[in-house]
Amino acid sequence: METSNQSLRTCSKGHQYYKSSDCPTCPTCEKERKPDSGFLALLSAPARRALEHHGITTLEQLSTYSEKEILKFHGMGPASLPKLRAALEETGLAFRR
Numbered sequence: 001m002e003t004s005n006q007s008l009r010t011c012s013k014g015h016q017y018y019k020s021s022d023c024p025t026c027p028t029c030e031k032e033r034k035p036d037s038g039f040l041a042l043l044s045a046p047a048r049r050a051l052e053h054h055g056i057t058t059l060e061q062l063s064t065y066s067e068k069e070i071l072k073f074h075g076m077g078p079a080s081l082p083k084l085r086a087a088l089e090e091t092g093l094a095f096r097r
Contacts, residue, residue, distance in 0.1 A: 025049075039087035046075035063093040070095070 006018040011026035025045070035041040039059055040048050050073040056062050062070075062084065070076055070084070088094050 042083045042087065043080055047080040050075035059088055059091050059093055063088060064096055066096045
């Protein structure tokens with residue numbers, strides 16, 4: 001691994017990892033906390049953290065937001081919307097209009 005512009009870091013759980021940005025997220029911890037099932041398991045880590053940061057952990061909670069509101073969350077990108085839309089549709093829900 002190229003580490004010339006990366007710094008070695010250690011998270012609070014003792015995992016060591018290299019990062020070139022100021023992002024404090026440990027990749028090992030992030031893998032450990034990824035859900036095995038549910039709509040949050042479909043998302044990238046930044047998108048999942050964005051929803052969790054706003055207290056959105058169920059599809060019912062997600063359905064109270066519009067797509068525009070969700071896209072404003074830091075870490076949420078347009079590639080996540082089709083996955084979220086499909087998960088909502090499977091349960092008969094939709095984004096707020």
